[in-house]
């Protein structure tokens with residue numbers, strides 16, 4: 001089980017996340033978001049991220065020129081496409097900056113079935129995605145909604161490792177124990193205010209993951225990407 005904390009704007013919060021053992025920190029490059037960072041802010045935050053912790057650049061419907069500008073100025077590791085990007089657009093944008101990428105699918109119980117989620121995952125897998133992130137659909141927001149989606153729509157045999165996002169917190173991690181996921185992603189559940197993380201909530205989240213998920217996992221089944 002891997003843990004990504006998302007939506008950092010403050011240096012002290014990045015220090016805390018790293019100390020707590022987060023595998024990845026996410027920075028939001030989407031100006032309408034209350035968690036958005038500028039290139040200068042991102043550079044300062046990334047300076048606090050040591051080796052073996054990935055920096056994820058979260059983007060929404062970015063143009064190729066914007067992506068190149070971002071990659072030329074910010075040393076991130078992975079792109080998280082969180083908008084309406086098609087598989088072809090993700091592939092093109094990521095190859096323009098030579099980065100690995102994740103696609104966020106926003107799950108709407110009224111429109112999705114397990115089969116349709118799987119079909120979408122397969123298309124992004126074929127285009128070269130490294131993982132798929134499943135998040136809650138919201139009519140007016142692209143992400144960071146703090147809402148959960150219907151977890152029964154998570155496919156058991158996905159072609160890509162699944163990162164679960166949307167409304168997670170220290171209290172509901174226990175309910176994810178049986179889910180076929182590779183990683184969890186949280187933003188609102190570790191905040192005191194938008195973009196301002198809460199050290200106690202980050203610590204409680206990591207403790208809950210260790211207690212509820214890592215205890216259930218074994219090193220003896222390396223072929224199972226979902227655990």
Ligand SMILES: O=C(O)c1ccccc1NCC(=O)[C@H](O)[C@H](O)COP(=O)(O)O
Nearest residue numbers: 006033142143144146166167186187188
């Ligand atoms: O955080 C935002 O404001 C945001 C804006 C636009 C697209 C995505 C955004 N955030 C994505 C995330 O932080 C996470 O990947 C995910 O949605 C979890 O958020 P939360 O439900 O708050 O834990």
